[in-house]
Amino acid sequence: MAGHAATTEAPAAERDDDLVVVPARHPGRWLAVACIAVLAAMAVHLLVTNSRLQWSVVWQYVFSKPILTGVLRTLELTVIAMVIGVVIGILVAIGRLSPNPVLAKVAWLYSWFFRGTPLLVQLLFWFYLSALLTHVSIGIPFGPEFASASTNSLITPFLAAILGLGLNEGAYMSEIVRSGILAVPRGQAEAGQAIGMTRSEVMRRVVLPQAMRVIIPPTGNETIGMLKYTSLVIVIGYAELLTSASLIYARTFQTIPLLIVAALWYLAITAVLSIAQYYVERHFDRGFQPAAAKSRGSRLLRGERALRPAPEQPTVAMRSVS
Template sequence: MNAALKPRLRLRTPSEYAGWVLSIFVAIGILSSVLTNPNFRWEIVGKYFFAESILRGLMLTIFLTVASMALGTLLGLALAVMRSSHVKPVSIAASLYITLFRGTPVLVQLIFWFNIAALYPNLMIGIPFTDIGMAIDVNTLMGPITAALVGLTLNEAAYMAEIIRGGFSAVGKGQIEAADSLGMSAGTRMRKVIIPQAMPSIIPATGNQVIGMFKGTSLVSVLGVAELLQSAQLIYARTFETIPLLIVASLWYLVMTLLLSYPQSKLEQKYNRASSNLPRKAKAVQLTDPEGAAR
């Protein structure tokens, strides 16, 4: 019986061995060229890799990524609920928002928010039809970092709304009907039934969005925000060492992408294991009434 459980051995063909040999030779050739080419200036790369300005830019990039993803996910959740609403004006408003922000380039949106003061130089916040309120100078408020945070958040919310809505759609209607039959409130149903079953669909796409957001923050350099890429550009504008500084920025982007990919894979494994147990739990829920008695 133990022998039957052993995996079958697959014989490798000569062409597969030839492919491995060819791939190894190509990899060695490329690596040798990169390491021995003096134009890469690896000593300059090592000099600036942990430079103070580069690390400050990296920290700002991480801040923009975390803040934009957190705020964008919360707003995206609200938009997903609105988009799924049976109230037509609410659903249409969410659809228009998602269409607008997904249909225009994020670079254009960033520049637009940075120049929003041209449309609304002053904003009045207060109680309508009264004199109670305060004026806000939009030109002062909407600085480069604020414009970057607003632009990235609003754009990310549109994508997260569709990701979350798609995850909710993956939950079977039978599960929702079973929760309703047990008298679960909307919050309990969302927490106990919908979210656990939607997470395996939401987590991979969200992880990709986080990685994309981390790299997408390089666009805010056009606003003069000294994130990772802009920090490298400021150095090579002074030293004319363009390629080594671009390599420094690229290596940091690669390192952070690898670091972000690890927790994503762990979360996927966790929720995939949890979702495999849901059919048994769901069956038990369907067979039990609100008082806990078997049907």
């Protein structure tokens, strides 16, 4: 208030060089910092002093063989399920945008079904598929069979996990891919068609590469999500990371330390995936940012210089505020 009054009192003809820029004060920020500091201290205190966390047990198991095997299987499930999900997602998205009405309906039905039932139910369903179909065979429909196998021996926990996670992911990915395709301006497809490309060439060469910019960030999100959804396969007994940890604590009753072991690994892998996502995004941004980025950078620089308060006479500044 005092500062405000001072400026109104100042005569308009006053010389410019004895004016002082007063940086804005942010008491709210200091309050927030104080609160967070207290909470952080409490958290660290808990982590260090609570003996039930048993950090020695954590370090004992974090690189143990069953846990490392579990990590590898979790990674394997994540990668395979995401590859299946992306492939199905692209196919279903193209299907939904197809001029063929039957295809569009079937694609819609797919994403409705797999998004509409819980992933846990789907995993259990694939695992217990043998209760529905005793045999799976390859042959002519309603005609002779060429090869046949019992579902029980065919559907291992691993295959059930892959089917459950991959088919479910395909439904979510299809929406992401579809939004990416729709984000590419219509003129792009027309330009491709005008030089004589077929619909599929336009899709592959023109639309999808540009749609990737929109598709990649949420796909990174989905991958990180998938990493953790793989832990759901604990219900069908496939020994990935969480299942491996649970098998150990079922034996030793060191529940909390082993859950921390699993959590540490999930966090570490998520960090690596986030870094990978950054580089993939940068790759698909080519052609979109150079000119814009340059001007944005220089504008920032200019802005920063203009906004920096005049350094001289800080004491005067303080006084005029108080």
